Amino acid sequence: MTAAIRTRELSKDYLVGFWRPRPYRALDRLSIDVAPGDVFGFLGPNGAGKTTTLKLLMQLVFPSSGEAEILGRPLGDVSTRRRIGYLPENPYFYDHLTGEELLDYYGRLFGQGAAERRQRVSGTLDRLGIGAERRLPLRKFSKGMLQRVGLAQALLNDPEVLFLDEPMSGLDPLGRRDVRALILELRDQGRTIFFSSHILSDAEALCNRVAIVAKGRLAASGRLTELQEFAVQGWELVMAGVPPAALERVRARARRVLTIGGDRYAIDLPPDGRPEEVLRELIAAGATMVSLNPLRETLEDVFVRRVAEMGEGARS
Amino acid sequence: MSTIGSVAAAVFRESVRDRVFYNLVLFGLLLVGASILIGQLTAGQDVKIIKDLGLTATSLFGLFIAIFVGINLVSKEVERRSVYALFAKPVTRSQFIAGKYVGLLLTLLVNVAVMTVALYSVLFFLARGVPAPIQSAWDAPAMDPALLKAVLLIFVDLAVVTAVALFFSTYSSPMLSAIFTLGVYLVGQFNADLKRFDAIVDSPAAIAVAKACYYVMPDFSRFDVKLAVVHGIPVSGAFVAATAAYAAVYIAALLFGAMVIFARRDFK
DSSP states (O other): OOOOOEEEEEEEEEEEOOOSOOEEEEEEEEEEEEEEEEEEEEOTTSSSHHHHHHHHHSSSSSSSEEEETTTTEEETOOGGGGEEEESSOOOOTTTEEEBBHHHHHHEEEEEEEEOHHHHHHHHHHHHTTOOGGGGGGGGGOOHHHHHHHHHHHTTTOOOOOOOEETTTTTTOHHHHHHHHHHHHHHHHHHHHEEEEEEEEHHHHHHHHHHHEETEOOOOEEEETTTGGSEEEEEEEEEESSSSHHHHHHHHHTEEEEEEEEEEEEEEEOTTSSSHHHHHHHHTTOOOOOEEEEEOOOOOOHHHHHHHHHHHHHHHH | HHHHHHHHHHHHHHHTTTTTTTTHHHHHHHHHHHHHHHTOOOOTTHHHHHHHHHHHHHHHHHHHHHHHHHHHHHHHHHHTTEEEEEEEESOOOHHHHHHHHHHHHHHHHHHHHHHHHHHHHHHHHHHTTSSSHHHHHHOOTTTTTTTHHHHHHHHHHHHHHHHHHHHHHHSOOOHHHHHHHHHHHHHHHHHHHTTTTGGGGOOOHHHHHHHHHHSSSSGGGGGOHHHHHHHOOOOHHHHHHHHHHHHHHHHHHHHHHHHHHHHHHOOO
């Protein structure tokens, strides 16, 4: 099967300095494969090369070396652009246009006829929850609303592959929830989504595969569940109304037991601690469950560690 | 083709929203005000002055639009990063450049056309009160169709200036583009002098440089037939056609250069 996105040794050097320009490597030999239908999280701290990668894929900048393909076609192929959507980071459009006019303009560029445009424009704006504001000039839009317009323009042509650069940035919690739901909906329709983020909870909630970049280099990639770093490292069971005798029996199997307050206890079990059995036993003794959560190293921790390792690698 | 048309239409719409056409009102007021004032002068002179003023103003107002809108056409989109979303659509960079050019040309065309209509209207009212014997003594009739030749060459002149502005705007800042464009325009006004440089200088090297300059830079003085038309000196259709063709060569070269530069540019 053709990869939706494929890069091989993709590198980008920028010249920095005015008098004596010297190359600065923004992206270093990136090779990734994104399969059709993937929700691929492209993660890394600011300045890691995420936006550069997206710009290379969109041909906004040209690679210094290496190559890449989208939907099996080399990057320069303009016809591919009918099948993709792109949300730039902190998108800016034209102040003098309204949301509706902007989408209409882009619809023309896709060669959509007047009737099709009208239908698609209003359908896409509805989908993004842009109501009467669509008739206001974009200069009056808040950052969050612009982000929604940005998503709307990326979806206008019903793309097979979506490139989203920091799609959650500038959104309030409700907006984030909407965008998450939208991404999952698009995934269910079989679309491929490649999104960059430095917000890791978004990636954990959405992606089936991730790549972590730091300092322009690929630090780790794979299925979230396959990456060693994301294996379950324990369980946290919170129970209420636990009789003292039952608690003592459980204490022997737990790494530690914390009293939260009232009659609530947080029981920290090791990875092989069989939380189901402990739960059954405590419920039989008359306790009630408040929550049960797997303990994982967060993406944040992985991030920090990987970046630190790469820093050492660079120094040694 | 429809892609270029869509980009061009967007440029035109932006000009309208940016109130570029406000200058038409200013032009109208200037012309009417001037004609009332000049109406006090000797009969015969006033018609010439109104024609001259009308044509000069058409050229100047157009020049302002061509330079100040032209230098922003591309650089504004690059600076504000609206090109990011745009080039993810099926638009090539060359189509973008061509669309921008055509769009501004359209704006200028409407501008020049409205100014021409205004000029003819003022001339019509001016001539109405003048007896036929006096009118027949004028160098050229008030509603002289030859004015259209001057107008056409003004438009051709503006088309070249727009191409120059667009060319610079593909790789330098609006400020620098404005300076470069104005520079080329001013040098181009005196270009014909470079051709005759050998008449005043002996150094063969200096003459060679001057001649080279003459052939590289557009000769903007060729586009200016205002004085001839105002004084009723005939301007041949062949001259107008040859001048338009001369401009077309420059425009093609400038647009080609702009496309080549822009095609390779990184948007950092």
